[in-house]
Amino acid sequence: MSLDIILLAMLDGLSYGAQVFLVAVGLSLIFGVLRIVNVAHGSFYAIGAYVAASLGIWIATAGWSPWLSYPAMLVAAILVGVIVGGLLEATLLRRIYGKEQVLQLLVTFAVFMILEDVQKVTWGVKPYFVNTPLSLLGTVNVLGINYSVYQLAVIPLVALCVLLGLRFILRYTRIGRIVTAVTEDREASMAMGVDSSRVYLFTFMAGAGLGQIEGAAVAALMIGLGRSIAVYLAPEFDVLMPYLIMFVVLLFKPQGLFSTLQTRKV
Amino acid sequence: MLKIERLSAQIEGIEVLRHADLEMPQGSTIALIGRNGAGKTSLLRSIMGFMKITAGQVTLDGNSLAQVPPHRRPYLGIGYAPEDRRLYGAFTLEQNLRFPAEVMRLPETEITRRLERVYGVLPELKDMRERPAAGLSGGQGKMVALGRALMAGNRIILLDEPFQGLAPVLAIRYGTALRALRDADRDITLLITESNPSLLRAFADRIYVIERGEVSPLDSLPASSLDDAGLGKH
Secondary structure, eight states: OHHHHHHHHHHHHHHHHHHHHHHHHHHHHHHHHHHOOTOOOOOOOHHHHHHHHHHHHHHHHHHHHHGGGGHHHHHHHEEEEEEEIIHHHTGGGGGTSOOOHEEEEEEHHHHEEEEEEHHHHOOOOSSSOHHHHHHOOOOOTTTEEEEEEEEIIIHHHHHHHHHHHHHHHHHHHOOOOOOOOHHHHHHHHHHOOOHHHHHHHHHHHHHHOSSHHHHHHHHHHHHHHHHHHHHHHHHGGHHHHHHHHHHHHHHHHHTOOOOOOOOOOO | EEEEEEEEETTTEEEEEEEEEEOOOOOOOEEEEEOTTTTTHHHHHHHOOOSSSEEEEEEEEEEEOTTTTTGGGEEEEEEETTOOOOOOTTTTTTHHHHHHHHHTTTOOOHHHHHHHHHHHHOOHHHHHTSSSGGOOHHHHHHHHHHHHHHOOOSSEESSTTTTTOHHHHHHHHHHHHHHHHHHHHOOOOOEEEESTTTHHTOOOOOEEEEEETTTEEEESSSSHHHHHOOOOOO
């Protein structure tokens, strides 16, 4: 096993981990505040990617500057969050808060299946290739390995900004403190004037992170590195790796990676 | 004045309050005594709007609260300290105190004024203001929960079993703080629940007993039924 392979695995792991983090942090926030495991969360990611791709193609065919594809990705994220997330929360999820978990799983799983078909109807089943954001920034040489700047710098940088931004919002702003408070104790917060249904809508549209942000970040990095090391060293474990990591974490830190939560004393 | 009239409420189809009547004139201190499971918490939660009401109503100054959603009730000047403290572990002590005032967007001068009032009644909190709430002891947490209820409630304070689990010294301290609060603000109305009647007997203007969801004034009950409920006068 050469050093190159290890380095390549590290770079892959960083890039993949940053992507996983961006998805996980949304899932984590929604679970933290709404106490719902949103099975359809992956669909948000997929629809966001499709919208970004469509916007990218549209920008290219209109002959505009390819640099516009970066803000287009941000626009896609906001559109999907506000429209898909907002609609879903206001029409469906609002009815199942605090209900049995089986019902919540079934409902969000149904949404996942519906959204999957919506994607097929809207974008077809053929893959879209939009590599403008990737190719525009070129590659960088890291100790003899050529790696795309977009994957190595932009995605991790965005992930880092999201991490720091969310931490700042949650700690130092009024809305952040309200979100934190609802996460800790919904009823006590309502008794202090918090309109929790508005917080829920906001959370779902933001779809991005809280409380366990550090946990989401470290877990994503573990998964990213674990998987990319597996890809190079033991490809047959590639698919298994995330579950293996999950298993180990659940075995040793079942309360969460950074959780200080203690079992309730009676 | 806060008034509970013929109030019935259910949890999962089981009636936990049955035609409860209770009056809280302005400036009074009311004790609600009952065993665990008698319905004390349910009564307070109905005042805050968290219960499914099946009959009767809660009124404030003659207006029914039925149409007031839970999160608007603190704006009426009602402060609530639930059982178990329920502080926010992620916040410092003072952030916990400030939280209801910030949610209600009170002006900073008013927040400071209310904070000073809390520190006036509970001076020991001032020295610990920067401490994370997660690190407070049970007794300290009770004091903070009282302080937080005072930040929201400038008219009515609901305290759910505040003395439960307090060491005797802290229970006396807590009682002193409540007296200081009443002396500082003669118009404030207190509703305190407790399972041990001796703690509040000397303190309350009026004592109600709750059993199996039924509320009765203490002096209306025959001695034998009080003994049955473990509330005998001795």
